[in-house]
Amino acid sequence: MSDVNIKITDRKGKLHNVLAPIDMAMNVMEVIRSYELSPEGTIGICGGMAMCASCQCYITSNHELPIMSDEEEAMLSEAFNVTENSRLGCQISITKNLEGLEVTIAPEE
Amino acid sequence: MIKTDIIIIGAGPIGLFTVFEAGLLKLKCHLIDALPQPGGQCSEIYPKKPIYDIPAYPEILAGELINKLLEQCKQFEPGFTLGERAEEIDKDADGIFTVTTNKGTIHRAPVVVIAGGLGSFEPRKPQLENISSYEEKGIEYIIKDPEIYRNKKIIIAGGGDSALDWSIFLANINADVTLVHRRNEFRGALDSVEKVRDLKNQNRINIITPAEIVKLNGKEKLESVVISKDDVENELKVDHFIPLFGLSPKLGPITNWGLEIEKNAIKVDTYDYQTNIPGVFAIGDINTYPGKLKLILCGFHEATLMCQSAYKIINPGKKNVLKYTTVTGIDGFDGTRKEAPKSVVQAINK
Numbered sequence: 001m002s003d004v005n006i007k008i009t010d011r012k013g014k015l016h017n018v019l020a021p022i023d024m025a026m027n028v029m030e031v032i033r034s035y036e037l038s039p040e041g042t043i044g045i046c047g048g049m050a051m052c053a054s055c056q057c058y059i060t061s062n063h064e065l066p067i068m069s070d071e072e073e074a075m076l077s078e079a080f081n082v083t084e085n086s087r088l089g090c091q092i093s094i095t096k097n098l099e100g101l102e103v104t105i106a107p108e109e
Numbered sequence: 110m111i112k113t114d115i116i117i118i119g120a121g122p123i124g125l126f127t128v129f130e131a132g133l134l135k136l137k138c139h140l141i142d143a144l145p146q147p148g149g150q151c152s153e154i155y156p157k158k159p160i161y162d163i164p165a166y167p168e169i170l171a172g173e174l175i176n177k178l179l180e181q182c183k184q185f186e187p188g189f190t191l192g193e194r195a196e197e198i199d200k201d202a203d204g205i206f207t208v209t210t211n212k213g214t215i216h217r218a219p220v221v222v223i224a225g226g227l228g229s230f231e232p233r234k235p236q237l238e239n240i241s242s243y244e245e246k247g248i249e250y251i252i253k254d255p256e257i258y259r260n261k262k263i264i265i266a267g268g269g270d271s272a273l274d275w276s277i278f279l280a281n282i283n284a285d286v287t288l289v290h291r292r293n294e295f296r297g298a299l300d301s302v303e304k305v306r307d308l309k310n311q312n313r314i315n316i317i318t319p320a321e322i323v324k325l326n327g328k329e330k331l332e333s334v335v336i337s338k339d340d341v342e343n344e345l346k347v348d349h350f351i352p353l354f355g356l357s358p359k360l361g362p363i364t365n366w367g368l369e370i371e372k373n374a375i376k377v378d379t380y381d382y383q384t385n386i387p388g389v390f391a392i393g394d395i396n397t398y399p400g401k402l403k404l405i406l407c408g409f410h411e412a413t414l415m416c417q418s419a420y421k422i423i424n425p426g427k428k429n430v431l432k433y434t435t436v437t438g439i440d441g442f443d444g445t446r447k448e449a450p451k452s453v454v455q456a457i458n459k
Contacts, residue, residue, distance in 0.1 A: 040397075041373020045227055045358060047403070051154050052357055074296040077268045078354045080236055082291070109233065109357065 004096060007061075009104040010037045020094045028103060029055035029089035042108055048090035053079030055089035056106035063101050065092055081106050111188060113139040114423050116208050116218040118195045118363075121149025123393035123408035124224035125178040125187075130416040132185025133434070136423060137442065139188035139216055141195045141208065143229035148175035150226055153356070164406060174405075184441025190214050194229050196362045198389070206388065220419040223368075223375060223384075223391040224408070227358030235266065235352050237325055247331025248350050258284045258349060264334055266322055267353035268292055273301040275353065280313045287315040287345065289322060289336060322350065360395075372397050381418035382411045388422055390415045 003019040008031070010016065020031045029044045032055070046052040050071040056079055059065065065087065068076075072091045076082050086106065092098075115131050117124045120142035128138045144153055148171075156172030163169055169177075193210035198221065200206050208216045232250030234240060240248065252258075252275055259282045265272050268290040274297075276288045288305070295302050308314040317338055324335035326344070333346045360373060369376040369385045374397035377384055382392050392415055393408035401407075420429055438448030 039372065041360075046150075046154065049155055049158065070296070074269060077290075077292050077294070077296055078233070080233070080354070109236075 004094060004099040004101070006031060006094075006098065007100075007102045008032060008035075008037055009102075011105050011107060020098075022094050022096050024094075026094045027090050028057060028087075028092045028094070028101075031094060032089060032105065038105055043105070044090060046090075050075050050088050050091055053088065053106075053109065056081070056086055057089045057092075057103040058083060058106060059085045059087055059101070059103055061100060061102035063098055080109050111139055111190070111214070111216045113137050113188060113216065113218045115139070115220045115222055115419055116141065116206065116216050117187075117222045117224055118142075118208070119149060119224035119226055119393070119395070120144075120147040120189065120191070121224060121226045121393065122151055122174060122178055122405050123226075123412055124149070124222070125175070125182055126409050127222055127224060127392070127412040127416065128182035128185050128187040129178075130413045131419065132182065132442065133432070133439065134416055134420045134429065136416065136419060137187075138185070139190065139218070141190045141193060141210060141214075141216065143192070143194040143231075145192040147179060147189065147191070148172070150358075151175050153230060160405070162404065162406060184439065184443050184445050184447075186442045190216065194361065198366050200386075200388070204388070219388065219423050221389045222412075222415060222419070223363060223389065223395055224393045224412070225360075225363065225391075225395045226393055228360040228363075228395070229358065230356040231359050231361065232352075233354040233357045235322065235354065237322065239325055243325055243327065243331040243350075246329070247327065247348065248325075248352070250352060252351065255279065255282060258282065260284065261348040262346060263287070264289060264322070264345065264347050264350045265353060266290070266350070267355075268295050268297075269353070269355060270297040270301060271355070272353040273297040273305050275351065276314055277301065277304050277308065280308050285315075286313075287317060287347075289320050290316075290318045291321050293318045322352075325350070374401075380414075382415045383418060390419070 002023045003021050006018050006020050008016045018035050043055050045054040072088050114136040115138045117138050117140045120140040124140050131138050151171035152175050158171050159168045193212045195208050196211045197209045205217050206221045258279050262285045264287045265276050266289045276286050280286045309316050320336050320338035322334050323337045326333045333344050335342050335344050375391035377391050377396045379398045382390050384391050392411040394403045440446050
């Protein structure tokens with residue numbers, strides 16, 4: 001099995017159950033883009049370098065996530081609509097541990 | 110007024126390479142960029158990040174790539190209008206475009222190329238009610254003239270380098286500075302963090318964390334802000350509020366130019382990357398077409414093909430044929446000439 005199930009709530013509040021591959025070096029932002037759950041140009045603007053906050057997500061399940069890098073923390077400290085469970089989707093790689101992950105895409109700035 | 114053959118909007122890697130390709134066809138370019146330096150995202154966002162998919166460079170830092178592109182196009186003497194955003198475009202009856210910047214600089218050319226990448230970098234604005242009505246009336250996102258803040262009551266919001274650096278600078282010209290940040294920690298150069306801490310200990314800067322500005326008040330201009338800390342709201346009288354939350358790219362004024370926009374990008378014909386407005390091209394990350402990939406290397410290809418059509422527009426009816434630089438060398442507009450060294454052949458006479 002090389003896919004995990006992820007529940008993604010888009011910016012309009014619609015829930016999508018998607019399959020994310022674990023063998024394509026993808027991250028949450030890229031999964032959202034590949035399923036076109038957010039229009040092009042509204043997510044992943046910086047290309048996944050933690051240098052914009054366009055892929056900010058709220059993690060609503062209790063999964064163990066990769067530790068926040070300094071870059072991600074710096075970006076989230078300047079971004080808007082940030083809450084305790086905010087993460088940048090581009091910094092969360094899809095691994096088998098993320099089976100059942102639940103994320104909500106934060107509002108567009 | 111600046112007159113040229115090709116106006117390039119965006120001085121990123123693709124804009125710079127366009128100067129080179131246009132130069133080979135003896136076309137002169139002038140670049141306009143909202144940022145104060147050339148290089149676009151490569152210089153502004155990730156100069157120290159390595160790029161691995163530039164052909165023939167197994168690894169190159171983004172900043173270094175820009176230096177090399179500047180060096181490569183230097184002989185074609187590009188003009189630059191930096192720190193200004195292309196605001197308006199008009200086409201005259203004689204077919205010449207006029208591009209005017211937000212500072213009123215006028216550029217004229219028969220061809221316009223939009224190589225704007227993600228768009229122009231603009232300050233990120235906090236989502237506060239009526240914020241736009243106080244802009245330039247007590248709220249500034251960019252500090253242009255620090256002197257206006259001397260002896261004034263200032264609130265700076267943000268937790269990064271620019272918030273720290275300006276707090277230090279303004280405290281040193283006797284502004285009454287309050288720095289507000291949503292978190293307790295500031296993320297900036299160690300030196301700046303220490304300086305701010307020292308100023309706080311000397312009571313020369315007031316720091317309120319973790320806190321946020323939640324409301325703006327004032328009639329003609331900004332008079333006070335409401336700060337929320339631990340769910341308690343306090344009103345603070347201010348002369349200026351300076352939110353420093355970094356820059357974010359926006360397509361900006363070009364969306365009003367009558368260009369066909371799809372997926373937040375400019376639709377082009379892949380024959381020559383021309384837009385729906387003849388004579389206006391879009392190349393690099395800012396364009397879209399079936400199969401588009403936002404890669405620097407694809408932008409280089411787009412620039413090269415685009416220049417062929419630009420040549421035909423600028424020199425109608427004139428013949429042109431592809432020449433290899435290995436064969437013909439390069440004649441710069443600055444009088445320099447580059448060519449392959451001639452091999453020395455000597456006959457031995459018996």
